[in-house]
Amino acid sequence: MRLLLSLLLFLSLLVPSMPALAAEQQVWIQRIGGEESGEVLGSVMARDTSDGLVISPSISGLAAGAYGFHLHENGSCESGLKDGVEVAGLAAGGHWDPDNTGSHQGPFGVGHRGDLSRLVINADGTSTTPVVAPRLSVDDLKGRAFIVHAGGDTYSDEPPLGGGGARIACGVAGE
Ligand SMILES: [Cu+2]
Ligand SMILES: [Zn+2]
Numbered sequence: 086m087r088l089l090l091s092l093l094l095f096l097s098l099l100v101p102s103m104p105a106l107a108a109e110q111q112v113w114i115q116r117i118g119g120e121e122s123g124e125v126l127g128s129v130m131a132r133d134t135s136d137g138l139v140i141s142p143s144i145s146g147l148a149a150g151a152y153g154f155h156l157h158e159n160g161s162c163e164s165g166l167k168d169g170v171e172v173a174g175l176a177a178g179g180h181w182d183p184d185n186t187g188s189h190q191g192p193f194g195v196g197h198r199g200d201l202s203r204l205v206i207n208a209d210g211t212s213t214t215p216v217v218a219p220r221l222s223v224d225d226l227k228g229r230a231f232i233v234h235a236g237g238d239t240y241s242d243e244p245p246l247g248g249g250g251a252r253i254a255c256g257v258a259g260e
């Protein structure tokens with residue numbers, strides 16, 4: 086019995102120093118809408134950390150700038166019809182909002198949990214700036230899609246949904 090207790094104590098001392106099993110997932114990002122729809126632009130690597138989900142992009146093929154970037158509720162990059170007009174990426178649905186806040190506030194607010202920091206494309210066309218999402222984990226990605234918008238993101242409801250506009254790139258998280 087004393088041996089068992091010693092063993093348990095020994096193990097409990099070990100636990101804090103053992104590296105956490107870091108979950109991570111790579112998600113391929115493709116262009117949507119227009120003639121080059123389907124072209125693979127690269128990928129993002131999502132990783133659980135003590136600060137939340139860290140999303141590291143390796144994307145090229147977009148013009149330099151900062152793009153609206155969100156986790157949308159459905160795992161589809163297909164287009165859909167809105168008022169009889171085909172809209173790229175519409176099947177991805179809205180920003181993931183499991184708390185039903187109905188509010189777009191950016192990654193550090195208390196609105197849509199799918200709100201992410203803008204995706205930054207550098208002057209040389211690469212994307213190397215990680216995005217931190219404190220309220221997300223790799224588990225949340227399953228069955229949802231990342232969407233990149235043509236415009237930026239005000240991290241507010243003014244204009245609606247941060248003003249990102251058209252959906253230009255998309256990636257569905259795997260199982
Ligand atoms: Cu979006
Ligand atoms: Zn939002």
